Amino acid sequence: MRFVLAMLLWLLATAALAVALPTVWAEANLVDDDGYAAFAQRAAADPTLQQAVANELTTQVLNLGGDVEPALVQGIASSYTSGSAFPEQFAQANRFAHRWMFTDQVSSGTDAQGRWVVDIGPMLNDSAFKGTLDAYNITVPASLPVPLTQNAPDALRPGQLRSVATWGPWFSVGVTVLVGVFALLTLAAARSRGKALAALGVSALLVGAAGWAGVEIGRRRVDAALTNTSGDIREIADVMVDTAIASMHQWLNITLIVGGALVVLGVLFAMLGGLRQRTVREPF
Known part of the structure; x- marks a missing residue:
C-alpha cells in the first residue's frame, strides 16, 4: 500500500512538473510585460x-x-x-x-x-x-x-490572451507549489528516501526529454501561424522564435542536469542506506 501511494504521488509530481516548466517559462518570457521586453532585447x-x-x-x-x-x-x-x-x-x-x-x-x-x-x-x-x-x-x-500581418489568425486577435495575463502568474505559482508538495510527499511516503530521490530525478529527465520533443512540434505550429508574414517582418519573427526556442532549451537543459544530479544522489543515498542496514544486521 505504501508503495502504491508513493508511486501515485510520484506520478502527480511528474505531471505537475510537466505543466509547471513551460508555464513558468512562458510567464517569465512571454506573458509578463517586462519579461517579454527583456526577451525582445536579447533577440x-x-x-x-x-x-x-x-x-x-x-x-x-x-x-x-x-x-x-x-x-x-x-x-x-x-x-x-x-x-x-x-x-x-x-x-x-x-x-x-x-x-x-x-x-x-x-x-x-x-x-x-x-x-x-x-x-x-x-x-x-x-x-x-x-x-x-x-x-x-x-x-x-x-x-x-x-x-506585422495582413490577416491575423483567430489565435492572434486583439486582447485574445488578456485572461492569460490576468491569471497566468497565479497559475504558474500554484503549479510550482504543487510540484514541491508532491515531491515532498513522495519522499515522505517512500520506504527508501534514496530511491524516491532518484525517482524524482527520473521525473525531471522525462520532462526535460519530452520538452525537447514538444518544442520541435511547437515550432512547426508557430511556423504555420506565421504564414501570413513575409519579407523582413518574417525574418524578424523567425529570429524571435529562434530566441524563444534557445531560451526554452536552456530551461530544459537545466532540468535535465538537475534530474541527472538527483538520480546520482538518490542512488548514492540508497547505497549508503543499504550499507548502513547491512552493518546493523551484521556487526563486527
Whole structure:
C-alpha cells in the first residue's frame, strides 16, 4: 500500500512538473510585460534581426517621401540597428505589440484595419535618423505603426490572451507549489528516501526529454501561424522564435542536469542506506 501511494504521488509530481516548466517559462518570457521586453532585447542582438529591422526602417523612411538616397538611408539604418541604443528601443517597440495581445488596450496595437502592428516611430526619431531626415525635410511622426500581418489568425486577435495575463502568474505559482508538495510527499511516503530521490530525478529527465520533443512540434505550429508574414517582418519573427526556442532549451537543459544530479544522489543515498542496514544486521 505504501508503495502504491508513493508511486501515485510520484506520478502527480511528474505531471505537475510537466505543466509547471513551460508555464513558468512562458510567464517569465512571454506573458509578463517586462519579461517579454527583456526577451525582445536579447533577440535584438542577432545580426539577422538587426539587418531585417534596418531594411524595414529604410522602407518606411522612403515611404515618407523626400529626396533622399536609399543607399544613404540604408547605411544609417544599418548603423543604428548595430548600435547600443537599438536593443532597448526594439524592446520598447515590442511592448507595443505585447499590449495588443495581452491587455485590453487593443487600440494601441492595431491600425484602422484592425491589423496587428508595431510602432517604429521611436526608432525613426532616434538621433541617428533625426538629423539626416531633417536635412532632407522629412518629418517623422511620433508614432508610425507597421503591420506585422495582413490577416491575423483567430489565435492572434486583439486582447485574445488578456485572461492569460490576468491569471497566468497565479497559475504558474500554484503549479510550482504543487510540484514541491508532491515531491515532498513522495519522499515522505517512500520506504527508501534514496530511491524516491532518484525517482524524482527520473521525473525531471522525462520532462526535460519530452520538452525537447514538444518544442520541435511547437515550432512547426508557430511556423504555420506565421504564414501570413513575409519579407523582413518574417525574418524578424523567425529570429524571435529562434530566441524563444534557445531560451526554452536552456530551461530544459537545466532540468535535465538537475534530474541527472538527483538520480546520482538518490542512488548514492540508497547505497549508503543499504550499507548502513547491512552493518546493523551484521556487526563486527
